[in-house]
């Protein structure tokens with residue numbers, strides 16, 4: 001090597017450490033390991049240059065300015081519970097983690113909360129409850145996912161069938177853009193149509209347009225204790241037929257579906273006495289005032305019986321009802337115990353739910369892989385869980401084929417490739433087919449306008 005030769009030492013990370021401190025900027029390989037993956041366990045996850053455990057909007061700005069100056073990719077990260085690989089690290093990136101940003105202030109007068117993004121969804125709910133208020137969106141993962149991650153994925157959940165998804169509760173955001181500028185959008189105002197709807201643009205943008213550092217949330221009065229109804233069915237068609245009959249006439253506060261393989265996996269985990277022979281089970285709740293809830297449950301029971309329910313059980317004891325909700329929330333971890341998962345999130349218009357569930361069963365039989373199906377059935381949003389053994393390359397290949405086929409099936413039924421988990425890295429190959437060339441190009445133009453050098457979460461969605 002000549003004495004004049006330039007040695008590329010990479011981005012001068014010491015400069016960032018000097019600005020933010022080594023308690024904020026983590027560079028030790030061992031400590032960075034857990035920031036490389038989300039729950040999708042993307043095998044292609046890279047090794048970060050550093051993890052920035054930001055404590056404030058200003059910390060995030062410093063990190064993003066450094067990244068912009070040196071052309072370093074930035075991967076925003078909440079709690080890493082994502083299921084689409086959206087938070088998996090890119091080689092040589094800065095992971096900007098919000099885990100230390102956990103402040104919350106509640107204003108009971110305007111019924112709003114100003115929240116930092118690292119707070120868990122469950123902690124937001126708990127803080128609201130202290131004021132007799134409620135933050136409704138309730139992903140099954142509500143105890144292990146951050147509110148920032150919820151905004152970035154526009155998370156759904158179990159009560160969304162009646163109360164809507166995350167975006168319906170976002171009034172304002174502070175976002176750090178790709179050049180390090182922090183913009184404030186919206187605020188504690190229930191109505192505001194001044195300018196383009198930019199707050200909503202960032203909801204569901206999966207860290208590709210900016211990093212969310214503060215959120216103004218709308219809260220509502222506390223939910224009434226719900227009555228719960230559980231129905232089992234001998235066929236998938238009976239169960240999906242009952243879902244359609246219920247949604248045509250009523251607005252339950254929960255309408256969840258589990259198929260036979262899921263029921264068995266949950267029963268293996270919980271030993272709560274679920275009917276292992278059932279082809280499907282619905283968990284339904286009504287949070288109408290007491291008398292109305294009883295009438296609603298009676299009608300729901302009738303509709304289930306009209307669709308040949310094998311067993312119908314109802315209770316107005318919230319604790320007894322909660323046991324079935326917990327069983328449903330445990331479905332993904334329960335099925336995960338049976339093998340490695342490829343997790344889908346396809347959604348269809350409600351009348352197509354039956355065709356989707358039947359079609360998934362056909363793909364499962366054809367590809368000879370177990371596909372356990374859970375669904376936020378009242379939203380037409382299903383989570384087929386494709387189970388495989390990664391050591392069996394033939395089976396892994398069949399699982400990957402089935403993964404694509406399920407998304408193609410949903411699209412053929414007028415549905416979407418993702419209802420709530422986001423595109424991330426896993427579903428990116430199907431996004432163009434789903435959106436079509438014009439909508440895909442429009443998405444790209446917005447991305448290019450806001451992140452011209454493509455440093456924000458490259459490989460996720462775009």
Ligand SMILES: Cc1cc2nc3c(=O)[nH]c(=O)nc-3n(C[C@H](O)[C@H](O)[C@H](O)COP(=O)(O)OP(=O)(O)OC[C@H]3O[C@@H](n4cnc5c(N)ncnc54)[C@H](O)[C@@H]3O)c2cc1C
Pocket residue numbers: 038039075076077078079080081082083085086087098117138139140141144145146147148149150151152153154155156157158206207208210211212213332333420421424457460
């Ligand atoms: C058992 C289980 C059950 C689940 N059930 C549901 C469910 O019912 N409904 C549902 O919607 N999801 C569900 N999920 C998926 C997951 O919990 C959600 O997608 C959640 O919103 C992710 O939050 P997180 O904090 O873990 O985000 P992460 O996984 O850390 O990140 C998710 C995405 O958001 C981006 N991001 C995170 N924080 C920010 C920020 N501050 N600014 C900009 N971008 C950011 C990341 O770059 C990434 O693209 C489930 C997951 C598990 C493991």
